[in-house]
Amino acid sequence: MRVYLAGVGGMLGEALHKVLAENHELKCTDIDVNEPWLEKCDFRDFAEYERQVSAFEPTILMHIGAHTSLEYCEINPDDAYRTNALSVEHAATLAQAHGIPLVYISTAGIFDGKKELYDDWDQPGPLGVYARAKYLGEIVVQTRVPKHYIFRAGWMMGGGPRKDxxxxxxxxxxxxxxxxxxxxxxxxLGTPTYTVDFARNLAAMIETPYYGLYNMVCGGExxxxxxxxxxxxxxxxxxxxxxxxxxxxxxxxxxxxxxxxCERLVNYKLKLRGMDLMRxxxxxxxxxxxxxxxxxxxxxxxxxxxxxxxxx
Ligand SMILES: NC(=O)c1ccc[n+]([C@@H]2O[C@H](COP(=O)([O-])OP(=O)(O)OC[C@H]3O[C@@H](n4cnc5c(N)ncnc54)[C@H](OP(=O)(O)O)[C@@H]3O)[C@@H](O)[C@H]2O)c1
The missing domain is CATH 3.90.25.10 (UDP-galactose 4-epimerase, domain 1)
Structure with missing residues (x-):
């Protein structure tokens, strides 16, 4: 596949680049060019995002990046919604225009914390700006891109001393x-999510026609x-x-x-499909x-x- 990865310079991006480069042709972009394999693209700028995606002609688009500091998002709601919600609309528009599947990364943090364990079909109830923007991203992807994969991560561990x-x-x-x-x-309470396992599970899922929304966290509560x-x-x-x-x-x-x-997730759908590779x-x-x-x-x-x- 020709994979365009947007916002892939962070802790998850480090593992995704490593895992996906084994079998696919990649174009990796981020607002922060901190690796030799990264090129600059600010996905809030639709014209720039469109220009780069069109030039690469990907067969799949992965919208990875976000503002991940909950405190930053509370203090800067406009930028949080631009970055974490409107930019996902950009990605949905581009995936539609190019007729390609879209991968979007969501979070266990969209739940209200009242239950002890959340499966893929539980109803989100976001508590803050970050969670609300990420949940809005889920809705946009689900309603506008028929061939989508949404993967919800828990407490991410990855990237090492430099990126974590x-x-x-x-x-x-x-x-x-x-x-x-x-x-x-x-x-x-929550569920750690190792970026390398997550990247491997994602790589396996995009080889399948099982489009949809999946919890994808490590095992154990x-x-x-x-x-x-x-x-x-x-x-x-x-x-x-x-x-x-x-x-x-x-x-x-x-x-x-x-x-x-409590933001504990269980990978119920992945398990039912026999696709839960998370350790x-x-x-x-x-x-x-x-x-x-x-x-x-x-x-x-x-x-x-x-x-x-x-x-x-
Ligand atoms: N970290 C977690 O615990 C966690 C849990 C669940 C889900 N997620 C989701 O997983 C995805 C990856 O997050 P991560 O953990 O890898 O976070 P990360 O380390 O903060 O990486 C996110 C990357 O996106 C970049 N970015 C921010 N705004 C951008 C823009 N306008 N255009 C292009 N790139 C931009 C960031 O650059 P700057 O560093 O310069 O801002 C950063 O390099 C996100 O969608 C996040 O919401 C994360």
Whole structure:
């Protein structure tokens, strides 16, 4: 396939580029040209997006990028809606015009958090600007592009020290500073999603005619606290670092955007189709740390670094 990837310079994009380049011809673009394989394109600019897509003549369009900071989206709603919702309308228009399928990445964060587990058919109830814009993107893609794949990710882990903007890297940076205590919320439940597994599952799905919307997260049900405890265990730092449970109020100033108490997903449709390739989150976390952080952790987790090979 000739794959046009828009907004693919981030943590998911890093894995998508690696996985999809094995079997497809790619054109990779982002507003932030941070890799030699990236070209610049701001997808808020329809004329520019159209020019680049038309020049490449893709057989499939993947609209990947977004503003992913919930706090940025709350403070800058106009840019959040332009980037995360209107740009998806651009992608839908282009996919229609070229008669090609569209891939869109959505999020577990579109739910209201009142249920303990959400399947693909549960009704979203977005709480904040980011979630609402991402949900609007889902609706646009579903209503305007007959051949679409929408994949909902959970708490993304991927990209390593350079690209990971999320939870695992935040913990890693604190551990690298030598902290002996990690304050972690005990009231947020969700499902980690390893970018490499996600990219592999996506690559398998686009070979099928099973268009539609899919939850696509790692296996297992967990929460922030348990993920942090598991990370500390895997790094063999449990004797040195204490994971201290706190409530979300503790971080209320820093993380003021509304977040669902529970955004756990289950890949029900993928399972029914026999297409759920996502591994358990603990196994994926282990591979993530081993494959992306092994050099980084050497100064503060030398025991892990020396034993990491045996765990493969
Ligand atoms: N991270 C998560 O936990 C998570 C969870 C569920 C779903 N998702 C979804 O997964 C997708 C990929 O996210 P990610 O985790 O890889 O986030 P990421 O690391 O922030 O990557 C997103 C990329 O999109 C770029 N971008 C932003 N505005 C753009 C524009 N106008 N034109 C072109 N590129 C633009 C960003 O550039 P800048 O960095 O310069 O802004 C960034 O390189 C997004 O659709 C996101 O909503 C993410």
């Amino acid at each position: 903007k999320k939870f695992i890297n935040l913990l890693m940076k604190q551990l690298a500073k030598g902290v002996t205590e990690l304050n972690v919320v005990n009231d947020k 967990t929460g922030r606290l348990e993920v942090a405890q598991e990370l500390v265990q895997q790094l063999k730092l449990q004797d040195r670092v204490q994971v201290k449970p706190v409530t979300s109020d503790y971080f209320a100033q820093e993380y003021f955007a509304p977040r669902p108490a 358990d989150w603990r196994v994926a976390l282990h591979d993530y740390v081993r494959d992306y952080f092994s050099d980084y952790v050497k100064p503060f987790a030398p025991q892990y670094a020396s034993e990491a090979k045996d765990l493969r």
